[in-house]
Amino acid sequence: MTADASVRPSASSRPPAPAPPGATLKYNPHLWGDDELRAIFVVRRRELAELLDCLRQIAPDSVPQHILITGLRGMGKSTLLRRIALAVRDDTELSRNWLALSFPEEQYTVSTLAEFWRNVLDALADSLERQGCPPGELTGLDAAIAAIETQPADRREAAALTLLRQTIGQHQRRVLLLIDSSDLLLASLAGADSRGAAAKASATPLWRLRKTLSHEPGIFWLGASYQALESEHQYHNAFHDFFRLVELRPLGLDEMREAMLALARTFGMAGVQPGEEAAASMARSLDARPERLRALRAMTGGNPRTTVMLYDLFAAGADSGVHSDLNSLLDTMTPLYKARMEGLAEQPRKILAHLMELWAPASARDLARAAALPVTTVSGQLHRLEAEGLVERVRLAGSKRNGYQTAERFFNVWYLMRSASRRQRQRLGWMVEFMRLWYSAEELTGLADSRAALHRSGRCCDESGLDYSRALAAALPEGCGERCRLEWAVFAAARDTRRALRELFDLDGDDHQFIAAEEYLARFQALDAALARCPHAAGDMDAWIDAVKGAPFLDLAEKEKIATAENSSRDDFEEGFNLFKISYQLMAGCFGDSVAQSMRRAVREGRFFPDCPDSKLAYGQLMAEFGDDPAAFRFGTELLAEHHQDIWLEKAYRRAIELDGKNANLWKNLGNLLAQHLYRFEEAESAYRHAISLDEKNSNYWDIVGDLLKDRLGRYEEAESAYRRAIELDEKCPVPWSGLGDLLQDHLGRHEEAESAYRRAIELDGKYAVPWNGLGNLLRKHLGRYEEAESAYRHAIELHRQYTYPVITYPVINLVCLLERQERKDEAVEFLRLMVKLAQEDDDQHLVLLAQLWLGNVDAARLALEGLARQAAAGDSRAFYRLREQTRDCHQLGLGEALASLMEECLYAEFLRPLSLALRAAGPAGVDILASAPPEMAQLAAEVRDEIIAAAPRRQQ
Secondary structure (H helix, E strand, C coil): CCCCCCCCCCHHHCCCCCCCCCHHHHCCHHHCCHHHHHHHCCCCHHHHHHHHHHHHHCCCCCCCCCEEEECCCCCCHHHHHHHHHHHHHHCHHHHHHEEEEECCCCCCCCCCHHHHHHHHHHHHHHHHHHCCCCHHHHHHHHHHHHHHCCCCHHHHHHHHHHHHHHHHHHHCCEEEEECCCHHHHHHHHHHCCCCHHHCCHHHCHHHHHHHHHHHCCCEEEEEEECCCHHHCHHHCCCCCCCCEEEECCCCCHHHHHHHHHHHHHHHCECCECCCHHHHHHHHHHHHHCHHHHHHHHHHHCCCHHHHHHCHHHHHHCCCCCHHHHHHHHHHHHHHHHHHHHHCCCHHHHHHHHHHHHHCCCECHHHHHHHHCCCHHHHHHHHHHHHHCCCEEEEECCCCCCEEEEECCHHHHHHHHHHCCCHHHHHCCHHHHHHHHHHCCHHHHHHHHHHHHHHHHCCCCCCHHHHHHHHHHHHCCCCCCHHHHHHHHHHHHHCCCCHHHHHHHCCCCCCCCHHHHHHHHHHHHHCHHHHHCCCHHHHHHHHHHHHHHHCCCCCCHHHHHHHHCCCCCCHHHHHHHHHHHHHHHHHHHHHHCHHHHHHHHHHHHCCCCCCCCCCHHHHHHHHHHHHCCCHHHHHHHHHHHHCCCCCHHHHHHHHHHHHHCCCCHHHHHHHHHHHHHCCCCHHHHHHHHHHHHHHCCCCHHHHHHHHHHHHHHHCCHHHHHHHHHHHHHHCCCCHHHHHHHHHHHHHCCCCHHHHHHHHHHHHHHCCCCHHHHHHHHHHHHHCCCCHHHHHHHHHHHHHHHHHCCCCCCCHHHHHHHHHHHHCCCHHHHHHHHHHHHHHHHHCCCHHHHHHHHHHHCCHHHHHHHHHHHHHHHHCCCHHHHHHHHHHHHHHHHCCCHHHHHHHHHHCCCHHHHHHHHHHHHHHCCCCHHHHHHCCHHHHHHHHHHHHHHHHCCCCCCC
């Protein structure tokens, strides 16, 4: 019977013993039978032994020191009380002296001491019946208990206590009261006192209970509570320092291992019946992957109850069933956790919900901000939640202050999976970290590939399946092929609606690249209908659509232009179709037919589009499609480099090198990216030298090392050696001769040798404009031969107009400097306008800025400046470098103050403030102006100012 029932049934009417425990009983230890409890109880044996010794040492007729077992929810308090009761019954000596009385965890019917002592009498009668007490004596005890209810209410407490003393004396066995949730019981007794705070403390139920326990040698209170009672002041100090405390701490790894072996021994493993064989199977599983036990502890916080719940994950073995197993466990716990949440008042429930949504420990101030409540209110509610065992204090990371987190971590997991928004769920750190710990790297990648294959075939595409795959992908290293494949498979499966995408992906945050993918694919898919309208392709429409959509070298805008072209002739169509065939033959010739086919197929089906505006997405597609194919990946990286020059291209180069480490050109291309776009010059040198180690006789590699040493690293003697080595390897190449001329002119002061080097480069290739510009600088700046300098500059400009060399706008600037020196203003303006035209054609906004500022076209200069600043503010390091470069150039040309004013007036004034300050500090205002800026900004401005002052008065490409 239940201990708080008002009428105890007869022995013949009692229910039969429970059935043997099954799966449900594993998660409900209070339903375990005695044999299961003995077998499973392995992790609190030290506390059990200490408490039993305490019982043995209590002298007859002495009042015991009452005990309170404390610990967070799920720490095993209830199970320990049950095991104590069983141990007392099993021990001949203890059972001769003690009757262990157990009670429900919550005694909801108890609000007075009379009701409490009545429950104790019922439990005592139950215990006597189990131990074979004669039916006549039990009938008499039942009648005496029932008679108490007939007495006046104010006499029932004393009557019940008198009957308890008599029964104890009659059987010469003291009672051990195993009171679970003692704090709730005492709070109920305190709250039911109708006399209120004005009553004398000694007259309250709690003080009367304390008096009884302090003087009755036949009663021993061994209870359990979430915490020490004195931390709550509602007890009027009645039990302050009254109980001896025994705290149950979270399980350690060794204790958890012991528990897992006991569970396996009792309930079995996958395919293995309960017993020693099952325990040995569990031991092998634990030893093979010890990190899994650490994962389990991280998941449960060392909580024994949750450990028992998650035992199935070990018992089932390592497969993809972990997701469904976790969901099943969450479903099992839903009634308990749901009742726990609903049992709270509105305000503490709101605060607890915000804490669980944060997942990580949070301060009262953080929670107050999230809940829109005063900090004082939140602090008070947190103390109450702590008293109820729902939250615990922990040290905040990187701080000496304490914060709060949910005491039972799996309760937090349940809330997030059942109540939080999908965006919060998809970013759950617990699931990602659990997977990283639970699975080996090999298992993770294998599972990711199998999940991607399932999604591609249209399976497991429901909400739960896609959620799981998102978490699985996040558990893999960023950028690895398996992660990219799985993320793309999830994206493709969820593309039915934008709503589905937003539920699965953080499109406004870390997953923003998938917005670009959705927009790109919408345009890409619209090509079919547009291309189908071409009248010349009627006989071979599929091949026409395949050729255009599958062309890797065309970007989307170019394909749309072809699709929407009007009035094209049959000859135009055939010529274009033929070009597509030629381009495919070139691809096949360079990379092989299989690579060309797979590349065209991936582009045609919208699985790889290197021209996508988002480089992270393009890299992810490259990894997903070709991450393990050296030739295809190298080809894809070259396509990616046509559109992106950032860290994702760097990742692509490094992956290509992993696949084909002997390819010197890949190392050279990586060096170019690092030097020309990412400005990591030491790493660039390392990449170049690696290329040289693989191909020592490549003249070009030595030449670009010479450029880097000269222009970026300032190691001029080494630069000269590199140039001369390049010349030695290819005496007919003009490029290293031109670079050597720049080095000799600008850094080594050997002007005659410099002129010889320039003229040798011109001799080798008279159409090469760069050495003509360098020669003009030499003649103008150092040799004073101005007519020859002008001729050299004009020759460089003319060559640029006639031949498809890279943009050479610097000879125009240099010629303008010469004309200004000679006071030929009109000619200078003419050439400045030419420079603007050339710079605009090639989108060189920094040169447009300089030229327009020189011409006095302030509005046009401002547009160019804001274009550069917009790119730099968005993270474009090359644009920011160009801005710093313009501070040097404009200062040297006497335009520093004008540029500073322009920066101070433009839309990006605050972003540009370090540069404008640097210009002012390099001008008449001097360094004193930096004192007005914040220290961090002043430091950056000082660095740029030093660059401005140190820059040589020269203009070179």
